Amino acid sequence: MAAIRIDHLNFTYPLSDAPALRDVSLSVEDGEFLLLCGVSGCGKTTLLRHLKSALTPNGKRSGDILLDGKPLAEISQREQAARIGFVLQQPEDQIVTDKVWHELAFGLENLGVEPETLRLRVGEMASFFGIQEWFDRDTDGLSGGQKQLLNLAAVLVMQPEVLVLDEPTARLDPIAAAEFLRAVERVNRELGVTVILSEQRLEPVLGMADHTAVLESGRLSACGTPKEIAEKLYKTSSPFFAAMPAAVRIWGGLGGHGDCPMDVRAGKAMLRNYTLEKTDFPPAESVAGETLLRLKDVWFRYERSGPDVLRGMNLTVHKGEILAVVGGNGCGKTTALRQLAGSLKPWRGKPENEEAKVALLPQEPRALFTRESLRQELGSGQGRWIEALELSDLLDRDPGDLSGGEQQRAAIAKVLTSSPDVLLLDEPTKGMDAIFKHRFGEMLRALTADGLAIVLVSHDVEFCAEFANRAGLLFDGQLLSAGETRSFFTGNHFYTTAANRMARQQLPEALLCEEVIAACRNVPAPASPQF
């Protein structure tokens, strides 16, 4: 029996001509893990919201959605609340109450569950997710990853049969995202809950899913096991193939022979069949421009008796370069940026600024917007940036209504209105899909062509490896080995790109999928059994 069946669903938003969903038919078996993917704005959220009447948007609709063979419209709100769990994208906004324990109880309180039962169920769920250590805490003090885990637990405490997650990791850093996805996988494997999850970063989830469905402008373009999807996207040369994990992209680039590898391990095994030709990669264009900013032996702590966040940090920013700073959670990346921006004062050492104007893009770009329309925000005379950042169509929109990626671009245009010499970006690629991310990187390059220096702190190793001129690892309050990008990443063991991890034994200098593909020689003939 299919847990959920969608039959020929069509949907059009009011005041819109183009349908958001066109003839979508999909069936999810009981206990299955379905991954729904597609570029931003392809209708993933619209489709998922149809799986719960309370969240379904208004508009013109035809087709059926069945839960356990019964139309959703005939199932009461109360029953739906318990049977279908829904986790949204924003970890922060979903939390309703001030205490972790109260948040866990909220859903069951709504259903009128008696306190004795409630106590047991809450305790059970807190133990399952290891929440008991922060059970007493205020929800406000949790990290982003903890908040999203709390949201998941607060939904699961109602013991749903189906769990729907709409891009739950879009606002999380990769480490917290991987941890969250592992929790979802556990829920699927250990509790047998049917999971329907939409995601843009496919690398960590593709291996978990039983089936994958791809949406392209509201139409279901492919559906099958992850391997079948990878093969189909390759054969139809879909633009969405660029969002696939590195192993799949290399497999495609090499002609799609044999079994499609889904992860680094399988990719590494595949590359053993090839000889990788020694290639001399030119070092990333070194930009020996003049020095604009320098941190020299900077020490900083937030509280007098607190620990030092920066301990003798040295950093130089040159004109026209993209400098990437990578590092784990809470290693002081944001603090370092704010030192560069001059908004925090070190207690020892001195930031040296050669009269460069510095602009900081905060992690929450929303904080920059205070007006009703983007046009008002940007003022006049920004035509060049509006073109370069592809904002012309968005000028009359309210900045608050823009999607994550659009907001990010608008925010960059806004900070560029002060015509800075140095642009500081805090996690700029959060929530961007793979295809747009690439375009965004090209935009940043175009900006540096006029001598603008960009410093970006990020968890996104792949992005930094592709677009930065120099890179460094922030650890223990210091910037370790800030060097030319290729030498920096190839020297690392796991703080490096997936392509490098696959090819490093044969070609340690390769960083990008394209480089690995270009270096591969003697493509094997289709394997024939030998006796």
Add this chain to the structure above:
Amino acid sequence: MRALHCAVSCAFFALVLIVTMLVLHPAYLLISLIGAAGSLAALTGLHGLGQRLKWVLPLMLLTVFFNAAFQHRGVTALFYLHNGNAVTLESTVFGLCAATMLAAAVLWCGCMHQVLTSDKLMALTGWLLPSISLLLSMALRMVPRVLRCLKETYDAQKAMDGLTGPLAVPRRCVRALSGTVSWMLEHAVVTADSMKARGYGVGRRTHFHRETWGQSETLFGLTLLVLAGLTLLGIFSGSGTEVFYPSLQFSPPTMKNLAAWCCWALTCALPMLIEGKEALQWRRSGSTI
């Protein structure tokens, strides 16, 4: 004390605060002050008490001083000020009593803050007014968020708006405020979805709390009931009457009054007794945590 059910601890604090504030008899006030100070020390350690006394003692001195200096009622003049006004014994004693009352009330509130945490207050309002309790919880969730949004917006504006002059700060504040309001509204849309998705509004809500009623609650409740009854009986039968003006008249320490004061003293000592008992139990249990 912290482990007790919030209903009994709440009843306790209501009793001591009301008696402390309404009965200005020196014996009652002194007992209350000592009890409050001892309880605070038992709950937070001597350091916590010291921290609080740092500003409570000056407050007491000020109260006595102002009352004696500016209140000239009373028949027993101690000495005369240069403007001819008398500093009287009665107004000085009244100042002392008021100061003691103030200090005792502040210290009791300090104890209450330790025992009745926001969780417990929420559980209490949950019984009386369930919907208000949720609203309160949501408000408590909002406050730090709004402040953070305001700060982020303000900082972001400050970093790039290039405003100067005397009007820069107010203009920036107005902008930050308007940005924050629309930002919070966007948040609220998602929060509403999250509430709907978890079945808010589908029927009668129950109220979850983490308080449990056990043997110690029954014991404490009964003790409190008996002591409170005896104390109130004492007060109503005249063990705590006080007259300050025109001349001082307090209930004298007769046998009956002394007994009533003892009951009050036992009431005030309850937190210390409980904390002491718990400490003893802990030591006996041989736990070495």
